[in-house]
Amino acid sequence: MAQRAVAIKAAGPAWVAAALVLALTVGPLVAVAFRAQVGSGLAAGDWAAIRFTIWQAVVSALASVALAIPVARALARRRFRGRAALVMLLGAPFLLPVIVAVLGLLAVFGRGGILNAMLGTIGIDPISIYGAAGVILAHVFFNLPLAVRLILQGWLDIPAERFRLAAQLNAPVWRVLEWPMLVRVLPGTLLVIFLICLTSFAVALTLGGGPRATTVELAIYQAIRFDFDLGRAALLAASQFVLCAVAAVVAWRITPVDGLGGGLDRVVARWDQSPLDWLWLGAVTLFLVTPLAMIVLRGVPGFLDMPASVWTAAGRSIAVAVGSTVISVSLALTVALRGGAIAQVIGVTPLASSALVMGTGLFIIVYPVVSPTVVALPVTMVVNAMLALPFALRVLIPAVQDVRQNYARLAATLNLTGWRGLRIVMLPRLRRPLGFAAGLSAALSMGDLGVIALFATDAQETLPLAMYRLMGAYRMETAASAALLLVALSLLAFWICDKGGRVDADL
Amino acid sequence: MLTCDDLTLRQGAFTLRADWSLSPGLTAVIGPSGGGKSTLLSAIAGFLDPASGCVLWDGRNLSGAAPGNRPVTMLFQDNNLFPHLTVAQNAGLGLVPSLRLTKDHSDRVAVALDRVGLAGLGDRKPNALSGGQQSRAALARVLLADRPVVLLDEAFAALGPALRAQMLELVQSILVAAGRTVLMVTHDPADAQNVADNVILVSDGYAHPPQDTGALFADPSPELRRYLGT
Numbered sequence: 001m002a003q004r005a006v007a008i009k010a011a012g013p014a015w016v017a018a019a020l021v022l023a024l025t026v027g028p029l030v031a032v033a034f035r036a037q038v039g040s041g042l043a044a045g046d047w048a049a050i051r052f053t054i055w056q057a058v059v060s061a062l063a064s065v066a067l068a069i070p071v072a073r074a075l076a077r078r079r080f081r082g083r084a085a086l087v088m089l090l091g092a093p094f095l096l097p098v099i100v101a102v103l104g105l106l107a108v109f110g111r112g113g114i115l116n117a118m119l120g121t122i123g124i125d126p127i128s129i130y131g132a133a134g135v136i137l138a139h140v141f142f143n144l145p146l147a148v149r150l151i152l153q154g155w156l157d158i159p160a161e162r163f164r165l166a167a168q169l170n171a172p173v174w175r176v177l178e179w180p181m182l183v184r185v186l187p188g189t190l191l192v193i194f195l196i197c198l199t200s201f202a203v204a205l206t207l208g209g210g211p212r213a214t215t216v217e218l219a220i221y222q223a224i225r226f227d228f229d230l231g232r233a234a235l236l237a238a239s240q241f242v243l244c245a246v247a248a249v250v251a252w253r254i255t256p257v258d259g260l261g262g263g264l265d266r267v268v269a270r271w272d273q274s275p276l277d278w279l280w281l282g283a284v285t286l287f288l289v290t291p292l293a294m295i296v297l298r299g300v301p302g303f304l305d306m307p308a309s310v311w312t313a314a315g316r317s318i319a320v321a322v323g324s325t326v327i328s329v330s331l332a333l334t335v336a337l338r339g340g341a342i343a344q345v346i347g348v349t350p351l352a353s354s355a356l357v358m359g360t361g362l363f364i365i366v367y368p369v370v371s372p373t374v375v376a377l378p379v380t381m382v383v384n385a386m387l388a389l390p391f392a393l394r395v396l397i398p399a400v401q402d403v404r405q406n407y408a409r410l411a412a413t414l415n416l417t418g419w420r421g422l423r424i425v426m427l428p429r430l431r432r433p434l435g436f437a438a439g440l441s442a443a444l445s446m447g448d449l450g451v452i453a454l455f456a457t458d459a460q461e462t463l464p465l466a467m468y469r470l471m472g473a474y475r476m477e478t479a480a481s482a483a484l485l486l487v488a489l490s491l492l493a494f495w496i497c498d499k500g501g502r503v504d505a506d507l
Numbered sequence: 508m509l510t511c512d513d514l515t516l517r518q519g520a521f522t523l524r525a526d527w528s529l530s531p532g533l534t535a536v537i538g539p540s541g542g543g544k545s546t547l548l549s550a551i552a553g554f555l556d557p558a559s560g561c562v563l564w565d566g567r568n569l570s571g572a573a574p575g576n577r578p579v580t581m582l583f584q585d586n587n588l589f590p591h592l593t594v595a596q597n598a599g600l601g602l603v604p605s606l607r608l609t610k611d612h613s614d615r616v617a618v619a620l621d622r623v624g625l626a627g628l629g630d631r632k633p634n635a636l637s638g639g640q641q642s643r644a645a646l647a648r649v650l651l652a653d654r655p656v657v658l659l660d661e662a663f664a665a666l667g668p669a670l671r672a673q674m675l676e677l678v679q680s681i682l683v684a685a686g687r688t689v690l691m692v693t694h695d696p697a698d699a700q701n702v703a704d705n706v707i708l709v710s711d712g713y714a715h716p717p718q719d720t721g722a723l724f725a726d727p728s729p730e731l732r733r734y735l736g737t
Contacts, residue, residue, distance in 0.1 A: 415575030
C-alpha cells in the first residue's frame, strides 16, 4: 500500500512530544547518574532494601496469582446475579488511591481493626499488619483483582467448542484445556504484578519501614527527606531504575492487555462445576468489599467536620489531576497518531522509571535553582502525567490503528487529510478511548502519593498527602473522611471523562 | 477516457498487468478471488503506486496524484459512511471536505438525498438507517462529489439480491446516465450480464481489455470459461 493511503498522520508534533517525554523521563535519570556516588557504594541497609524489594514483589505476585486462579475459574464457569458487578468491582482497585486502600485494610486487619476485635473475643493475641506481612497483604489486595481479570480473559479465550468436545470425550478439562491456557497466561500476569510491586512506594511508606520492610523507593524517600543525602538517594534511584528497566522491557513484550471489563461478561458453559466456586467468590468479595465498607462507615460521620486544610488539599489534587490529564492525554494522542517505533519506546520508558526515581532526578535538577517545595505541584503534575502515559498509549494506539484500518481510504478519497482529517474523522472516532484514557489519567493522578511526598511541605499538600499526615497523627476518623472524599473524587474524575467520551459517540 | 498505459502493479510476488482504454458507461470487473480486481481499483484510486506504466485520465498522467486529488471517487465493501456524522454531513463531504456547508450546499445535499430516495432522512446517523439506505447515502455522496470516474469495490456485496438490483438500477440512472465512467467489481457474473455495458476479466495476472458484455458472454474466451466453470 502506498504511503499516502495512510492519511491523517502528523510526524512533526509526534517528535516534539517524544522529545518532551524522553527529556522528562531520561533527563532525571541523567541527573541521577551524575549525582550517584558510585565510589561509596551501597551500604548494607541499601542492599537489604534491594533484597526486600525483590522478595516482596515475588511473594506478592505469587500470592496474588495463586489466589486468583480459583477465583477466575469460578467466574468463568458460574452465572449468577451480581456477576457483572463483581467483575466491575475487580476493576475498581486500579482507580482506588493506594492510601485509601491502606486505611481500609488497617480498619480490618490493623491493631484496632475488626479482625483483632474478633480474635480478642476468642482469646487470641492481636496480630500486626505493619511490616512485611502488611506490605504483601496490601499488594495482594491491589493485584489479586488484576490477576483475576487477566486470567479470566485467558479462560474466556478458550473456544466454547473445546469445552463441549472435552465434555463429550470425558477428557480432563484441567489437563487438556485449562493448564495449557494458564501456562500461556501466567508468566505475563506474574511479571506485570511483580513490576507493579517493585515500584511500590505508598504501601511501603504506610505499612512498611524499618530495617526489614523498606523498599528501594522508600529508602530513596528517606535518604532525601530525613538524611538529605542526595548522593545516596541518586545511587538508590539508579539501582531502582536498573531493576525496573529489566522487568519493564520483559513485561511490555509478554503482558496481556486488560480492557477493564470489556468482554468479560461471557460465561463458559461447563459440565464440571465445584461448590468450592462459591466459597472462592464469597471470600474474594468479602476481602475486597470489607475494607472499602469500613472507609465509608468510619468516614461518613465526620465528613462535614473535616478541617478546611483537607478541602484546600482536595482543591490542589483536582488541579493537579486536571493538569496531568491534559498533559498525558495530549502527549499520548500525538504519539499514538504517529504510531510505529517511537510510540513503542515512549510507551515503555516511563514504566522503567518509577515516581521516586523521576522525583529524585527532578529534585537534583531543581534543587540548586529553586526550593523544591515551590515547584511541588507542577512537578507532581508532570510526573503523574508521565506515569499515566503508558496506560493512555495502550488504550489509544490500537484505537488509532482501528480508525486507520476502517476509514483511512475513505478519508483519502474525500481529501480528508491533515488537520481536517483529524477534526472530522480521527477525533470523533477516538472519543471513547480518549475519554477512557483521560479518566484513567485523572484517577491515577488524583490518588497518587509518590513524588508529592518528596517535594511538598504542608503548604502544598495534596489530598493523599494530607490523608497520610492525618494517619501519621493517628487522627483515623478524619483520615477516613478524607479517604472517602479522595475515593469519591477519583471515581468521579474517571466517571466524568469516561462518560464524556461515550455520550452520543455513535459507535 | 480512462487509460491504463502499459500498467504493471506489484504486491509482493503478485503481479497484474493492464493496457487498455475505457469509455464512459458501466463496466463490470469480474474474475476469480485473489485475481487482482481490488488491486486494479486501488491503483486507479491512487492507493497503490504502479511498478511501471501509468493511469491516465483524458490524456493526463495521474501518477503521484493523491487519492483525493484524482478525478476518481470510490465506494468500498463497508465503512463508506462515518458513523458519527449525520447522513447529510456524510453526503456533504462530497461537496466540501471541511464540512462547512453553506445554505446553497445544504440545498444541493437535500436534492441529492432526494434523488437517491432518502428525502427527509438527512438528520439521521447512519446506524439509524437500513443497509440499503446506507448504500443510498453513500451514493448521494458520490453524486455530489461529481467526479467523472466512480469505482465500486463490491460496494453492494452485503446487500440481498433484490436490494442489490435496486442499487445497480440507481447507479445506472444517476451515474451512468450522467456520462460517468463506472467500474464495478462484482462476484456475481449475473450482475455483469444484467447491467454492464462492458466487462473486464481479471485473471492469470492480466486485467484483460474491456469487451462488450453481450459479445463476451455469447462467445466466452477460455479464461472466462474457466472462471464461470462452463
